[in-house]
Amino acid sequence: MKKLVLFLTIMFMTMSYGQEIKQIPLINVNGEGKVKVAPDQVCISASVETKGNNAKDVKKQNDEKMDAVLKFIKKMNIPTADFKTKQVALNPQYDYEKKKTSYNAVQTVEIIVKDLSKYDELMEGLVQQGINRIDKVSFESSKLAQYQTEARKLAMKDAKVKAEEYVSVLGQKVGKAFTISDNSQVYHPQPMYAAMRMKEADTMGASNETLAIGEIEITANVSVSFVLD
Numbered sequence: 001m002k003k004l005v006l007f008l009t010i011m012f013m014t015m016s017y018g019q020e021i022k023q024i025p026l027i028n029v030n031g032e033g034k035v036k037v038a039p040d041q042v043c044i045s046a047s048v049e050t051k052g053n054n055a056k057d058v059k060k061q062n063d064e065k066m067d068a069v070l071k072f073i074k075k076m077n078i079p080t081a082d083f084k085t086k087q088v089a090l091n092p093q094y095d096y097e098k099k100k101t102s103y104n105a106v107q108t109v110e111i112i113v114k115d116l117s118k119y120d121e122l123m124e125g126l127v128q129q130g131i132n133r134i135d136k137v138s139f140e141s142s143k144l145a146q147y148q149t150e151a152r153k154l155a156m157k158d159a160k161v162k163a164e165e166y167v168s169v170l171g172q173k174v175g176k177a178f179t180i181s182d183n184s185q186v187y188h189p190q191p192m193y194a195a196m197r198m199k200e201a202d203t204m205g206a207s208n209e210t211l212a213i214g215e216i217e218i219t220a221n222v223s224v225s226f227v228l229d
Helices: 002-022 054-073 116-129 143-169 193-204
Strands: 025-038 040-052 083-097 101-112 133-140 174-182 217-229
Touching: 025 143, 040 054, 040 116, 054 083, 054 116, 054 143, 101 193, 143 174, 143 217
Parallel strands: none
Antiparallel strands: 025 217, 040 101, 040 133, 083 101, 174 217
């Protein structure tokens, strides 16, 4: 009997609490904040991929090419802390039709270039030294966290303004925020021609090219529920 009374009491309290929450007058709005900045660095992920029938020879050729690549990166005065090996692999690949095993060696290096004036020369040199696959080129800002904070503040202000505009015609006022959800994403410009130049390098040779990198648009999106006074 005591357990039944306790259960009914808890259920009554839960129902009462739920009813109390539902009675709070709320307005739900979305807010957006945008900050546009010029990138001040670029992150490049580049690979040397070598294929052949002899594992030892394939690995040796791949190592020699990557050695030349790393020496070139140092020659470009890229600080040691700004480039590192991300992947090293040597995998057998069996051809069931020919009943032969070939080998595929891959080494990937990630480079952060903080002087964008070096970008074209670096990309051309990487190709010449043996890079045959560009996995990623991403223009970024070294002050991303700072700009994200600014975008979030703008998003919250936008949500507050929208809420005030909606309720102004009702003679009500916007009170404290009840719930806040962050739905933000960051877009990094990625030039499409970077990978294409890799394919053209052997036949056309390296050539100077001006790159329009544009701006990074850092956007914050929030969903906010405000209590109505």
